[in-house]
Amino acid sequence: MTASDHGAANASPWRADVTVRAAVLTEPGALSVVSVPEPSCGPGDVLIRMRGTGLCGSDLAVFRGERRPPRLPWILGHEGTGHVVEAGGEVSGLHSGQDVVIEPDYCCLTCDACLAGRTSACGGRAAVGLTVPGLLSDYVVAPAAFVWPVAPRLAPEDLVCAEPATVARAAMRRSGIAPGRSCLVIGAGSQGLLLCQALIAHGVTVFVQEPNEARLGRARSLGATALPPDGRELPYLFETSGARGALEQGLRRLARHGTAVLIGMDTSPLDISPRDLVAGQITLVGSLIYDHPADFAQTVRALEARTPARLGAVVSDGYALEDVQKAFTAASTAAGKVWIDLS
Ligand SMILES: [Zn+2]
Ligand SMILES: [Zn+2]
Numbered sequence: 001m002t003a004s005d006h007g008a009a010n011a012s013p014w015r016a017d018v019t020v021r022a023a024v025l026t027e028p029g030a031l032s033v034v035s036v037p038e039p040s041c042g043p044g045d046v047l048i049r050m051r052g053t054g055l056c057g058s059d060l061a062v063f064r065g066e067r068r069p070p071r072l073p074w075i076l077g078h079e080g081t082g083h084v085v086e087a088g089g090e091v092s093g094l095h096s097g098q099d100v101v102i103e104p105d106y107c108c109l110t111c112d113a114c115l116a117g118r119t120s121a122c123g124g125r126a127a128v129g130l131t132v133p134g135l136l137s138d139y140v141v142a143p144a145a146f147v148w149p150v151a152p153r154l155a156p157e158d159l160v161c162a163e164p165a166t167v168a169r170a171a172m173r174r175s176g177i178a179p180g181r182s183c184l185v186i187g188a189g190s191q192g193l194l195l196c197q198a199l200i201a202h203g204v205t206v207f208v209q210e211p212n213e214a215r216l217g218r219a220r221s222l223g224a225t226a227l228p229p230d231g232r233e234l235p236y237l238f239e240t241s242g243a244r245g246a247l248e249q250g251l252r253r254l255a256r257h258g259t260a261v262l263i264g265m266d267t268s269p270l271d272i273s274p275r276d277l278v279a280g281q282i283t284l285v286g287s288l289i290y291d292h293p294a295d296f297a298q299t300v301r302a303l304e305a306r307t308p309a310r311l312g313a314v315v316s317d318g319y320a321l322e323d324v325q326k327a328f329t330a331a332s333t334a335a336g337k338v339w340i341d342l343s
Helices: 057-063 162-175 190-201 213-221 246-251 274-280 294-305 321-331
Strands: 014-027 030-039 045-055 079-087 099-102 139-143 147-149 182-186 205-209 234-239 254-262 283-286 315-320 337-341
Touching: 014 321, 030 139, 030 321, 045 099, 045 321, 057 321, 079 139, 079 162, 099 162, 147 294, 162 190, 162 234, 162 254, 162 283, 162 294, 182 190, 182 246, 190 205, 190 213, 190 234, 190 337, 205 213, 234 246, 246 254, 254 274, 315 321, 321 337
Parallel strands: 182 205, 182 234, 234 254, 254 283, 315 337
Antiparallel strands: 014 030, 045 079, 045 139, 045 337, 079 099, 099 147
């Protein structure tokens, strides 16, 4: 299966006769709700009635014009949950009425990276909301291999966090951090908060650095501690903010032989000397999304076991689809995660 075989990746997956609502970016900074044809379900696809879609930094980057979508108007959103309305003829294990979350990175499953289990490095990966149309719509189609059934009656605020929580859990896995250790998390936006939550559930002591008081307060309510200005060094660092200079600042608090995991995507060159990295014996780990299927499977298990108790504890604001412009504008400074309620 290649990305182009996926129904959701086809140029025209729409059924012309029925229309549904979708939020589209018409130009940088401007969203509107329009009617689009209902997507039609290919034999390997699932048609999903969406219940909610979360917003994150990469959606905001496209919204602000920092990242270019393939075309305009463009449907954003990749953190989605809903229930199955129709499963294609070749689909097994998914049926109408089932609650699901979508794994929105459709890797090819056939290249060397995919065969080695490193699907995040797949060159043929379709990224929902970035390279194929997104999930801010009443109905979407997704290839069945990337649709995960979940236990019924989980709250939509928890389920919209499944995808970004998987990003956080994959970063934690790649760091190799063990229970009982301590770390610094830079940034308490939604990714930073989900990472704090995952690390604390793993038995790690988390110190957090975040200039926004409301976000810092939310990180504290999850069990993290504000980084004291005492110069103490920590064995692990997770940089989630993507803010210029944040990684360099964090590295100054990283102990010798420490591990720094990079998740935030600042584009400016680093101001670090190789000598400092060598002398400190620092391991740098770039952590991009997650690997299919193991990382998502783990998140679904954690959701159902309620560890952490509520992924949705990182959610601060929900908006109706009609208020999508307001939601995107508010998301940059919101105290927690923002989501669009599509129910
Ligand atoms: Zn995201
Ligand atoms: Zn691949």
